[in-house]
Amino acid sequence: MTWAAKLIKHKSENRIAVYFEKNQDLIARIKQIEGARWSQQKTVWHIPDTIENRERFKIESLANSLPSPEGIVHIEKFKQWLRSKRYSESTLTSYSEALKSFLVFYREKPIADITNEDVIVYNNDYILKNNLSASYQNQIVNALKLFYRTVQNKLIVVDAIHRPKRSKSLPNVLSKEEVKLILNAHSNIKHKTMLSMIYSCGLRRSELLNLKFSDIDSKRNIVLLKNAKGKKDRIAPLSPKILKMLREYYIAYKPKTWLFEGQNVGEMYSEYSLQSVLKQALQKVGNTKPVTLHWLRHSYATHLLESGTDLRYIQELLGHSSSKTTEIYTHVSTKSIQQIKSPFDDL
Template identity: 85%
Template sequence: MRSKRYSESTISTYSEALKSFLFFYREKPVVEINNEDVIIYNNGYILKNKLSASYQNQIVNAIKLFFKTVRGTKIEVDKIHRPKRAKLLPNVLSKEEVKLILNAHSNIKHKTMLSLIYSCGLRRSELLNLKPADIDSKRGIVIIRQSKGKKDRIAPLSPKILEMLREYYMGYKPKTWLFEGVNPGEPYSEKSLQSVLKQALQKVSITKPVSLHWLRHSFATHLLESGTDLRYIQELLGHNSSKTNEIYTHVSTKSLQQIKSPFDDL
């Protein structure tokens, strides 16, 4: 997987998923495992333990990848079926809620991290992998390097964010990473970033189970509501397919607000 440039996160996820499957058949030689065994594992382990469809998909991905490379087995990879994924709407915050969250911290570092995620629609890992040189103030862009799918992309740099970044930089003077942990030269941890958001939610008394990804979803939805074309939103988010972005049309309230309910005429 490393030779094919899979991310360490994907390698870890697939390894754990495959470990679960192979442990289930620990008494059976790998070369004897067949498609019927996959169905039995699904019914006897995944469904029995009420595990999610997304976890089942991870299992399927791991099994397919493993048995494509292991020859001389009874598994027919192309006949392994995936579960139907639930079509869930993305979680979106109102602009007022976003403003409360972003202004919750007086600490400029914490405030800048959360604000940058929302203003550029960043994934958590993309924020933590930023370097000072990725902020191009002259061109007014943020360069997101080797994000999901090993792709580079750019996002517009808000003048307000640039002011915050300059204040933050003067105070902290990061060396290697834009946002560093306690030890200089080490990136800020994912756990600490999640804690920053959790503290912000507590300060403004928002009890929704908000995650960092909600800020990214809110960025896309608010762009759509302000009239931004879906194709541009696709580029800004780094999505391969435009279909991925169509979910935001289902949570945008701009069009809904223009529809008059027949109840009003009663």
């Protein structure tokens, strides 16, 4: 077994979340399922909740899996605590779902009696047995550490809950030529501008969709990203080319509330539709790589580094809290590597 699945609520819709280690073959297979989507917020692939898909992933028994009554009460209290600390709704959903998975596993055991040894058993008998990813396990750890800080009379030692060893996967990066083809694939000015904004400003998908026209400062050539990931505001520079595209787009569409709106006036453009815009661009240029919108952000950072931009500035532009997060781009930059001459050439 190389995957695990469970029922989730995503934007008030019943979906089936499918968890697996990062694998291009599995990603390609799940993309073939009608209605399959990638959730950047939940960091998981999810598919429509249908009888066929339930049978395909054998999750009938999971539909009725609930924590104990005590567990349900604690999950609700945990949600209230997260809200009072002003965690985002996406984080609240991720952490409460992760906690639910753990408390379902221990539905027969009082919460105050759960120990660190039980966490290890859960890791082995649920996480590892079902081949769930290290990132999912890490999400469980985050949820448990926060949750048990709110529980009184506990046996568990919060600081002793260990994390999985981090996998050292590198970000996916496109060449400038590939990016240019993708950004120029659409003749529709709206679609072209959305993809161009993500690359030219290094935006996350949610950051683009939450932009309002008032966030564009054409006099200072910047875009203001309000309440971005981690509830941090930051600014990103706007190139003259993007400003020109934005003016053309505004004349054509005249958005009312959001910079990029859906079919209905005042309605935010959907994540799924934005992903479809990228998918169509890839098909038009014949790019068969499993490119996601985040690849454009990775490419932006890497291309800045290769052009000589200081890593500290790139950290600020991307909104990374830690420089270690930004340093990963030094491992995919080809500027220095291309200058190394292979001894094979001298044979």
